[in-house]
Amino acid sequence: MSVITGKQYIERVDKLRTEVWIDGKPVVGKISEHPAFKGVMKSQATLYDIQHDAALKEIMTYPSPSTSEPVGMSYLQPKTKEDLVKRREMIQHWARTNNGLMGRSPDYMNTTIMAFASSSELLKGKKNCFPDHLQSFYEYAREHDLSMTHTFIDPQVNRARFYFENKNEPIAAKIVDRNIEGIIVKGAKLLATQGGITDEILVLSGGEMTDEEGGFAFSIPSNSKGLKFICRESFVGGDSTFSYPLSSRFEEMDSMVVFDNVLVPWERVFYYDNSAVANSFQTMSSFQAFVLHQVISRQIVKTEFVLGMVESIIDTINIKEYQHVIEKVSEIIVALETMKALVIKSEVEAKVDKWGFMRPDSTSLLVAINIFPRTYPRFTEIIQLLSASGLMTVPTELAFQSSIRKDLDQYLQSKGNNAEERVKLFRLAWDLTMSPFGTRQTLYERFFFGDPIRLSSQLYQSYNKEPYVERVKEILE
Ligand SMILES: Cc1cc2nc3c(=O)[nH]c(=O)nc-3n(C[C@H](O)[C@H](O)[C@H](O)COP(=O)(O)OP(=O)(O)OC[C@H]3O[C@@H](n4cnc5c(N)ncnc54)[C@H](O)[C@@H]3O)c2cc1C
Numbered sequence: 270m271s272v273i274t275g276k277q278y279i280e281r282v283d284k285l286r287t288e289v290w291i292d293g294k295p296v297v298g299k300i301s302e303h304p305a306f307k308g309v310m311k312s313q314a315t316l317y318d319i320q321h322d323a324a325l326k327e328i329m330t331y332p333s334p335s336t337s338e339p340v341g342m343s344y345l346q347p348k349t350k351e352d353l354v355k356r357r358e359m360i361q362h363w364a365r366t367n368n369g370l371m372g373r374s375p376d377y378m379n380t381t382i383m384a385f386a387s388s389s390e391l392l393k394g395k396k397n398c399f400p401d402h403l404q405s406f407y408e409y410a411r412e413h414d415l416s417m418t419h420t421f422i423d424p425q426v427n428r429a430r431f432y433f434e435n436k437n438e439p440i441a442a443k444i445v446d447r448n449i450e451g452i453i454v455k456g457a458k459l460l461a462t463q464g465g466i467t468d469e470i471l472v473l474s475g476g477e478m479t480d481e482e483g484g485f486a487f488s489i490p491s492n493s494k495g496l497k498f499i500c501r502e503s504f505v506g507g508d509s510t511f512s513y514p515l516s517s518r519f520e521e522m523d524s525m526v527v528f529d530n531v532l533v534p535w536e537r538v539f540y541y542d543n544s545a546v547a548n549s550f551q552t553m554s555s556f557q558a559f560v561l562h563q564v565i566s567r568q569i570v571k572t573e574f575v576l577g578m579v580e581s582i583i584d585t586i587n588i589k590e591y592q593h594v595i596e597k598v599s600e601i602i603v604a605l606e607t608m609k610a611l612v613i614k615s616e617v618e619a620k621v622d623k624w625g626f627m628r629p630d631s632t633s634l635l636v637a638i639n640i641f642p643r644t645y646p647r648f649t650e651i652i653q654l655l656s657a658s659g660l661m662t663v664p665t666e667l668a669f670q671s672s673i674r675k676d677l678d679q680y681l682q683s684k685g686n687n688a689e690e691r692v693k694l695f696r697l698a699w700d701l702t703m704s705p706f707g708t709r710q711t712l713y714e715r716f717f718f719g720d721p722i723r724l725s726s727q728l729y730q731s732y733n734k735e736p737y738v739e740r741v742k743e744i745l746e
Contacts, residue, residue, distance in 0.1 A: 270338070270412050270413050270414070271330075271333065271336070271338035271339050271340055271412075271414070272317070272320040272321065272329075272330055272339055272340060272341055272414050273317050273320075273413075273414040274314075274317055274318055274321055275311075275313070275314025275315060275316075275317045275318040276314065277317070278310075278313060278314050278317045278416055279301045279310055279314050281416075281468060282300060282301065282310070282416065282466055282467065282468065282491075283299040283300060283301050285468070285490065285491055285492040286492060287300070287465050287491040287492045287496075287498065288492070288496065288497045288498065289464075289465035289497075289498045289500060289524070290497065290498065290499045290500060291303075291305055291500040291502070291503065292502065296465070300465065300466060301466075304503065304505060304508075305500070305503035305505055305520070305522060306465075306466055306522065308505060308508075308516075308517045308518045308519070308520060309371070309463075309466070309518070309519060309520055309521055309522065310466055311518070312366070312367055312371065312518050312519055313371070313374070313375070313416070313466070315366060316363050316366060316374055316375060317375075317414070319362070319363065319366065320339075320341060320414075325362070326339065328342070328355075328358055328359055328362055329341070329342055329359055329362065330342055331345050331355075333411065333412060335408065335412065336412065340411050340412065340414070341359075341375070341376075341379055341411070341414055342355060342356060342359035343356065343359060343360065343375065343376035343379035343380050343383070343563070344379050344382075344383050344407075344410070344411040345383070346383055346386070346387050346626055347559075347626060347627040348621075348625060348626060348627055349627055350616055350617070350619055350627060352627060353562065353616045353619055353627055353629055354616060356380075356562070356563075357562070357566045357612065357616070359376070360376050360563050360566040360567060361566050361567070361569070361570050363375075363376055364566070364567045364570035364571070365570055367518070367519050368570060368571060368573075368574035369567045369568060369569075369570040369571025369572075369573075369574060370515060370519040370571065370574075370710065371519050371521060372462065372521065372564075372567070372713055372717060373418065373462045373463045373521055374567070375414075375416055375417070376563055377560070377563055377564070377567075378416075378417035378418065378419060378467075378471065379410070379411075379417075380559050380560050380562075380563040381417075381419065381471065381556065381559075381560055382406065382407050382410050382417065382471065382488075383407060383411075383559065384554060384555045384556045384558075384559035384560055385403055385407070385486075385539070385550075385554060385556060386403055386404050386406075386407030386408075387554075387555050387559070387622075387624060387626045388550075388553070388554030388555050388556070388624065389401075389403045389404050389407075390624055391550065391553055391554055392539070392540060392546065392550070395540070395543065395546055396542075396543050396546075397540055397541050397542045397543045398539070398540040398543060398546060399535075399538060399539055399540065400539075402535075402536055402537065402538060402539055403486075403539045405536075406488055406537065406539070410469070413468075415467075415468045415469050416463075416466075416467040416468045416469070417467050417468065417469045417470065417471055417488070418461045418462060418463045418464050418466075418467045418469075418470050418471070418491075419461065419470065419471040419472070419473065420458035420459065420460060420461040420464070420470065420471075420472055420473075420526045421458065421472070421473040421474065421475050422458065422459040422460065422475050423440075423441035423442070423458065423459060423475060424440055424441060424457050424458070424459050424525075425459060426440055426441075433480075439455050439456035440456055440457065441456050441457070441458075441483065442454055442455065442456035442457055442458050442472070442526075442528050443455065443456050443480075443482045443483050444482045444485060444541060444542065445482075445530070446530075447541075447542075450532055450534060450535070451532050451533045451534040451535045451537070451538060452485070452487075452532075452533050452535075452538055452541050453530050453531065453532055453533075454472075454485075454528040454530075454531045454533060455528055455529065455530050455531075456527075456528055457525055457526060457527045457528065458472065458525070458526040458528075459525065460523050460524070460525060460526075461498065461523070461524055461525075461526050462521050462522070462523050462713075463521050463522065464491075464498040464500075464522070464523070464524035464526055465491060465498035465500070465522070465524055466522070467491055468490065468491060469488050469489065469490055469491060470488065470489060470491055470496070470526065471486075471487075471488045472485070472486070472487055472488070472489070472526075473485070473486045473547075473551075474486070474544075474547045477548060480544065481542045481543065481544050482542060483544060483547070484540070484541070484542065484543045484544035484545070484546060484547030484548070485538070485540060485541040485542070485543075485547065486538075486539040486540050486541075486547070486550070487533045487537050487538045487539055487541075488537055488539075489531065489533055489534075489537055493531050493532070493533075494531065494532065495528060495529035495530050495531040495532075496526070496527070496528060496529075496531050497526070497527040497529065498524040498525070498526060498527075499524055499525045499526075499527060500522055500523070500524040501522070501523055501524070503520065503522065504516050504520050504704070504705040504706040504709060505517060505520045505706075506700070506704060506705075506706070509665070509666045509667075511665070511666035511669075511693060511696065512665040512666045512667075512696060513696075513700060513704070513706075514693070514696060514697045514700050515697070515700040515701060515704075515706055515707070516700060516704060516705070516706035519706075520706055523709075555622060555626060555628050557631055557634070557635070558615075558628045558629050558630075558631045558634060559628070559629070560718075561615075561629075561631070561634035561635070561637070561638055561718065562612065562615060562616075562629045562634060564638065564717065564718060565608060565611065565612045565615075565634055565637045565638065565641070566612055568608060568637075568641050568645075568714070569605065569608045569609055569612065571645075571714075572601065572604055572605040572608060572644075572648070573605060575601055575648045575652070575701075576598070576601045576602065576605060578652065578697065578698055578701065579597070579598055579601060579648075579651060579652060579655060580598065581694055582652070582655055582656055582659065582694065582695075582698060583598070583655065584685045585659075585683045585684065585685040585686050585691055585694055586659065586683050586684060586685070587683075587684040587685065588655065594655060597651045597654065597655060600647070600651065601648060601651065604640070604641075604644040604648075607637075607640060608637055608640065608641065611633045611634065611636055611637040611640075612633070612634070612637065614630065614633040615629035615630040615631075615633040615634050615637075616629055617630075618630035618633065631731075632728075632731070632732065635724070635727065635728050635731070636728065638717075638718045638724060639721070639724055639725055639728055641714060641717075642714055642715045642716070642717065642718075642721040642724075643721070645711060645714035645715070646711050646714075646715060649701070649702040649707070649710075649711050652698050652701065652702045653702055653703070656695060656698050659691075659695045659698070660695060660698060660699045660702070660703055662681060662692070662695070663692055663695050663696045663699055664677060664681075664692060665696075669689060669692070677689075677692070
């Protein structure tokens, strides 16, 4: 096979009849027609269709190493710095279609599985580890253009440093049996964004694992027997792209994942009953470098969108003459250029790893992922500070179609726009920063790559500070 179309993606996921629950009811019929999922599935389908645009073939695809058919560029295992640039251009091309608002566009998971496979040698010869399963799953995913989600954090029950779950009925997903067919998993994982609308789910144990049964990694089809996705309420405001410009298209949904004695066939188990590997694989593999390269590339596109939004608001209500307004826009420009510089630095300072893959510089990317969870909430604050009541004078499309239209046209006009254009812009700003969709976006970016506090510790621990301490010592001596 080769790259799929949007139609194929939708048909494949509809056919799975995955067990998805929302508002206490199971989704019945085609999930792509359910109000909570139809918008985002359509947006995802658009991404797959772009891969078939002849003009974009070079950007979006590369010839499969096994069949020479075009496969998605985000599966490319980079061997040169040029490959890294190609990957970034592809990622940003997709991201521009949703302005970086879809954190789980397929390139995120394609990159994850590519990164794991590129480090599969790390598993070689280790107890209960199957590097060949990982490698063949990567190739299968690449050749079938699988859509995937992932889940790795345990339910938020007790985060004390010395908490050990001791329950007969597991809460955090764990292996409860092993048999000739595979491992049996029972319990839950905290969250899977896009859970239920992908072909597969990659399941990993988080770090800091102490019990052997907690250490595992595998991927299974979303419709595996006993697997359930329990969604939060939908943040889709409605179908109107005037009234709900973002949630109607990009609401990815988050769901808790429940494993009710799910059988994971051996060929899909990458490792099991090995807490040492589980605790180290993500940090020792090229996961962080490759996946952060994708994440930061997307976040750059999102920052460009925020900048465009803020400048449009300023023009609309004509507030450019105020110094503090300019200062706030400059803050966004500084963040944008910093992120761009860091991603390019990561490519310039990339090095071939011991398995022959070109790994972007992790420190540059770790710095970027320490910056963005702090700057993104500030962007939403800046939009609120500059928009003020503009975020409240936002009647819906229906209001513009009613008999009060004349009043709206008269009283909601602005220096730069007529009333309808002005309200559309402010509804966009509202959906980005104030609606349930918008506030989730802020939380998402805060925790996108894990807890920001622990990410800053990781930066501190991994950064070589010694040469600078030496310089201080020298001058003292
Ligand atoms: C919108 C959204 C989408 C998500 N999508 C996915 C997904 O698709 N797949 C997936 O696997 N996960 C997903 N996540 C989960 C995400 O990875 C976690 O939110 C993140 O890793 C933080 O973990 P937590 O939520 O359990 O927070 P906790 O770890 O419970 O942290 C809560 C607070 O306690 C503090 N704290 C807890 N433990 C420690 C510690 N050891 N040291 C210092 N401070 C500590 C934290 O700093 C924080 O302030 C998503 C989260 C959000 C918000």
